Amino acid sequence: MNISELYKLYLEHPNICTDSRKLKANSIFFALKGDYFNGNKFAENALRDGCSFAIIDEKEYARNKQSILVDDVLQTLQQLAQYHREQLKIPIIGITGTNGKTTSKELINCVLNQTFNVTITKGNLNNHIGVPLTLLGIKQEDEIAIIEMGANHRGEIAFLCALAQPNFGIITNIGKAHLEGFGNFQEVIKAKSELYDYIRGKSGTIFINEKDDVLLNLSAGIQKITYGESGDAKGLISKSNPFISVIFQNKTIHSNLIGDYQFYNIMLAICIGEHFKVSPENMKTAIENYTSTNNRSEILETKNNTLILDAYNANPSSMQAMLHSFSEQHYENKVCILGEMLELGDYSKREHQDIISLCNILGLNCYFIGNEFNNINNDSFKNRLIFEDFLKNNPISGKTILLKGSRGIGLENLVDLL
Numbered sequence: 001m002n003i004s005e006l007y008k009l010y011l012e013h014p015n016i017c018t019d020s021r022k023l024k025a026n027s028i029f030f031a032l033k034g035d036y037f038n039g040n041k042f043a044e045n046a047l048r049d050g051c052s053f054a055i056i057d058e059k060e061y062a063r064n065k066q067s068i069l070v071d072d073v074l075q076t077l078q079q080l081a082q083y084h085r086e087q088l089k090i091p092i093i094g095i096t097g098t099n100g101k102t103t104s105k106e107l108i109n110c111v112l113n114q115t116f117n118v119t120i121t122k123g124n125l126n127n128h129i130g131v132p133l134t135l136l137g138i139k140q141e142d143e144i145a146i147i148e149m150g151a152n153h154r155g156e157i158a159f160l161c162a163l164a165q166p167n168f169g170i171i172t173n174i175g176k177a178h179l180e181g182f183g184n185f186q187e188v189i190k191a192k193s194e195l196y197d198y199i200r201g202k203s204g205t206i207f208i209n210e211k212d213d214v215l216l217n218l219s220a221g222i223q224k225i226t227y228g229e230s231g232d233a234k235g236l237i238s239k240s241n242p243f244i245s246v247i248f249q250n251k252t253i254h255s256n257l258i259g260d261y262q263f264y265n266i267m268l269a270i271c272i273g274e275h276f277k278v279s280p281e282n283m284k285t286a287i288e289n290y291t292s293t294n295n296r297s298e299i300l301e302t303k304n305n306t307l308i309l310d311a312y313n314a315n316p317s318s319m320q321a322m323l324h325s326f327s328e329q330h331y332e333n334k335v336c337i338l339g340e341m342l343e344l345g346d347y348s349k350r351e352h353q354d355i356i357s358l359c360n361i362l363g364l365n366c367y368f369i370g371n372e373f374n375n376i377n378n379d380s381f382k383n384r385l386i387f388e389d390f391l392k393n394n395p396i397s398g399k400t401i402l403l404k405g406s407r408g409i410g411l412e413n414l415v416d417l418l
Helices: 003-012 039-048 073-087 101-112 130-136 156-164 185-192 194-201 213-218 262-275 280-289 316-328 345-362 371-376 384-393 411-417
Strands: 015-017 027-030 053-056 067-069 092-096 118-120 144-148 168-171 205-209 223-228 236-240 243-248 251-258 298-301 306-310 334-339 366-369 400-404
Touching: 003 073, 027 039, 027 073, 039 053, 039 067, 053 073, 073 130, 073 156, 092 101, 092 156, 092 194, 101 118, 101 144, 101 262, 101 280, 130 144, 130 156, 156 185, 156 194, 168 194, 185 194, 194 205, 205 213, 205 262, 223 262, 243 262, 243 280, 251 262, 251 280, 262 280, 306 411, 316 334, 316 345, 316 400, 334 345, 334 411, 345 366, 345 371, 366 371, 366 384, 384 411, 400 411
Parallel strands: 015 027, 027 053, 053 067, 092 144, 092 168, 118 144, 168 205, 205 223, 306 400, 334 366, 334 400
Antiparallel strands: 236 243, 243 251, 298 306
């Protein structure tokens, strides 16, 4: 069966499933494989439980006419997604970046949803599997799609662009992250700029922070729409204690986001809203109603403390931005609980030392958790479990506490002890 024939089946059965535990009726099951699972083994169960067809790539599991044998299930999923994208006539916005891409994506979605039907990357489905699934989730009634693209190595974003074929591109910023995979910061820059390369080649348009010199240098020869304190979409911070408020077109937008660095995420959403002719009133409503979740800059009030929980991810640039912002807040009795930043490779020791030095310069009272911190500072805690025992014997009360660290450290597990 070729892709055009499979596409006809997809149009009749537009729900795509890759997890046999989360099946939908009238769907197509793609039997993906990984290091520890083989979806082919679950194809028959998927069909029994309501799927209309199963795409498999191991002949022994082709046991009925509903099982469609292909050479490679993943490649077939990607080819089907690309074929679907080529039938679409809607604008597709590709977004990547080291920091802020998820918050920006969600803000843009809120703004555009005031006027349009929008499909958006769910959660962190931003890789070679997630992007095809997002593309295949675009329905007939959708008018705009926002596709998040992540990368740990060179070539990944270029590949995702070939699938999604964005008309518009966004790089929120480029910072030091995944250095273990990339090797060095210059490789990070080259990887992220693959989105610009694609947009340039397709004569598309980018939305760009007018103060980001790295991005401006990379964007030569591309049509640009700028945002920030000047540019095509202009705004100013009116206050940020703790939540940031932005003045735009004589309107004050009171967000539920913490930190001055969120200004550019907000202005990006406004810039895109303006381009697609969303009214300022609707943009204000959308941004003011947006609340960050999933351990991203959440403010939690416990019976003992006020917590700023930003434990979904961390890298040197995001950690530094949050520490500067936290130090400038007018809280009394501030405390930082900082978790190790993962995937930094040979740069890890230096970057963790820089974070400790920055905390000293800013005069912040800090607890450091993780092997890399502990190797530098003997007063640090080797892991979260040791710190949990410390908290049980030395409870913290009456403080405003920033929790920031890589997802693998699991700082959100400390909430019940604080």
